[in-house]
Amino acid sequence: MPDPPAPGGLRRQARAWLEEALSGEFAHVRGLGGPGREHEGYEERLAWERHLGRAGWTCLGWPRRYGGRAASLEDQVAFHEEYARARAPARVGHIGEGLIGPTILEFGTDEQKERFLPPIQRGEELWCQGYSEPEAGSDLANVQTRARLEGDTWVITGQKVWTSLAHVAQWCFVLCRTEEGSQRHRGLSYLLVPMDQPGVLVRPIVQLTGTSEFNEVFFDGARTAAGNVLGAPGDGWRVAMATLGHERGASTLGQQIGFRRELAQVIATARWTGAADDPVLRDRLVRAWLELEIMRLNALRTVRPDPGPEVSIAKLYWSEWHRRLGELAQAVQGKAGLAADGGLNDLQRLYLFSRADTIYAGSSEIQRNIIAERALGLPR
Structure with a gap:
């Protein structure tokens, strides 16, 4: 793993490394992927993901023992911004690095950290998120997917929907109900489930853009080891909320570089x-430019290692x-x-995906x- 850079030096290192890497062996992956273009160059982007990992440019904020650099939040922001400016390809491992990885660091046992974190950092295992359901949507407290403990194995039955990248993922973190008769936030557990097994069926959903990043996932007696519960059984709601907080971290500053490029094209x-x-x-057009400037300033003001409910302001604003x-x-x-007789152009794709x-x-x-209940303390 490279030595820590001098203060402010990681941005320069990242810029130089990205320019060299994307001008050589991986020049053909520059600009591939992204919203509505998830199908582009998947195998090439997977190879790029592993190249990033070998060079130490994934999971920058993680401890060194798990492959990270223990980088500061400032340096993480710098890397994501330079990555976007270089028009590097859309990441295929972002759910592992940005969501489940930090959650395992926060709630996982030593054994879970040793098992799951290094393959994420190396780009060897990809993850998807099993949250939304046909009858629940964004109301996660209403999930009905169930799991029961049979000896040393959880047995899972139910359905998830809008599961990004489930068709290529090796693992899924699944929020499910494990206590009979429980309701709402109680009785939920957060399970780590292998995807390549009998009892797991993935069915792509065709989007307005004609691509299929999202999927339905059916669990029909799927299994995972009893030890693959993150946090305590029944404490899944707290773990799930922590994952959502990590989803809106340093990488959002890189996302805004992409927004700026789209606005320039408009x-x-x-x-x-x-x-x-x-x-x-x-x-x-002027309002869009001003609001993008506000978005960046608010992100710089609120991004932190331990995000709280106020990160919902950023998600509401940018979306x-x-x-x-x-x-x-x-x-x-x-x-x-x-x-669109000859296929969608970039602005049409932007409209449909957004x-x-x-x-x-x-x-x-x-x-x-x-925002109302948890950030402002207003009554339900």
Whole structure:
């Protein structure tokens, strides 16, 4: 593992390494993947993920014993920003690194950390998230997937939906009900479940973009070892909420670099089509730029190693902003934006995919409840 950089030096190291790596063996992966383009170059991006791991550029904030660099939050932000600026490919291991990995670090036993963290860092095992259900959606307290302990094995039955990357993942962290008769937040457990086994069926869901990042997952007597419960049995709600907090960490600053690139393309298109001459559309473009600046300042103000319920403000803000940007992307194209005879262009894809931004990873309605009840202390 590389030695720790001098203060402020990781950004320079990352910029130089990314430029060299993406100009050589992996030059062909630059810009691949992303929302609505998840199918692009999957095998090549998987090889890139493992190259990142070998070079020590994954899981930067993790302890060194598990493959990380013990990097500061400032350095983690710097890397994610440089990664986005370099137009490096969309990560295939982000659910492992950004969600389950930090949750295992927080709640896992020593044995669980040794078993699961190094393969995530090396890009050898990919993960998916088993939260949403057809009858629950963002209301995680209403999950009905059940697991019962039979000897030294959990047996799981139920269905999950909108499961990103389930078709390529080796493991899934599954929120399920393990106490008979329990309701809402009580009696839930957080299980780590292997995907490649009898009793697990993955069925892709075709999105508006024509791609299939999301999946339905059916558990019909699927099994996992009794020791593969993260946290105590019945304490799954607390663990699940911690995972959602980690989801909105340092990588969101890199996400905003991508937003800035999309906005620049929308503005360039508006100038080319003449839409920028319309005072109403010009006002919407200016507002989009100002709101993106606010988004970055708020992210810098709130990002921290132990995120609290206030991170829901960031999710609510960026998802609503990005959805409006998608609508603006269509507006500046005019009538040409309504036709896709030769396939979707970037702005059409932005519009279609961003319709889901205010739903996945916790709908806007749920985020408003969290902000009201847990951040502001208002009554239910």
